[in-house]
Amino acid sequence: DVExxxxxxxxxVTLGQPASISCRSSQSLVYSDGNTYLNWFLQRPxxxxxxxxxxxxxxxxxxxxRFSGSGSGTDFTLKISRVEAEDxxxxxxxxxxxxxxxxxxxxxxxx
Amino acid sequence: QVQLVQSGGGVxxxxxxxxxxxxxxxxxxxxxxxxxxxxxxxxGLEWVASITYDGSNYxxxxxxxxxxxxxxxxxxxxxxxxxxxLRPEDTAVxxxxxxxxxxxxxxxWGQGTLVTISS
Numbered sequence: 001d002v003e004x005x006x007x008x009x010x011x012x013v014t015l016g017q018p019a020s021i022s023c024r025s026s027q028s029l030v031y032s033d034g035n036t037y038l039n040w041f042l043q044r045p046x047x048x049x050x051x052x053x054x055x056x057x058x059x060x061x062x063x064x065x066r067f068s069g070s071g072s073g074t075d076f077t078l079k080i081s082r083v084e085a086e087d088x089x090x091x092x093x094x095x096x097x098x099x100x101x102x103x104x105x106x107x108x109x110x111x
Numbered sequence: 112q113v114q115l116v117q118s119g120g121g122v123x124x125x126x127x128x129x130x131x132x133x134x135x136x137x138x139x140x141x142x143x144x145x146x147x148x149x150x151x152x153x154x155g156l157e158w159v160a161s162i163t164y165d166g167s168n169y170x171x172x173x174x175x176x177x178x179x180x181x182x183x184x185x186x187x188x189x190x191x192x193x194x195x196x197l198r199p200e201d202t203a204v205x206x207x208x209x210x211x212x213x214x215x216x217x218x219x220w221g222q223g224t225l226v227t228i229s230s
Contacts, residue, residue: 035213037213037214048206048220048222049156049206050220054211054218055214060217061217092155092156099170100158101212103155103156103157104155105155
């Protein structure tokens, strides 16, 4: 199985300042069709996870523009340009290129 | 508005069985593959099982293979997870979800249901 490693595991941020989370996979996430199936989720306290980003850099509907995803191969990054209070929670990366799907261990973001 | 409403769960003894269900509304349920994902403090988020849109194929994580069975009834817009020979390490919040890892559709999750395996 593919291992997904996130860092840092905990991040203390300042409102209005940028934040960045990294995710590394044990194998390349480039699929045979040329796509890279790397997703980012946010789980707010007491809620189920919500997908923010799919295929590395595509924002889901309703996701603010301050969230951006980048990366390739085995190294990926989620960036928040200016952190807002509602961004608090745990962020997870998820790979869908290889079976079975695997989540990273999560990065807890707090203000 | 899409809703995935889960039921089932609770506290059961090791070795016993339990079933979960997840009923969809506002979603073309029969067009979506569906999944179960669980979350525990020890293991974080873990994919448990998937079933194709028509129920013709299904897959289970190695950790539950032979003990858990995913199924669906498209006439009821409902997804099921039948769990047997439960172990303490199966203790988790279980979510039903479309878990669209390929970005082909919107991603939806149920509210989660707690399963506790304890004597």
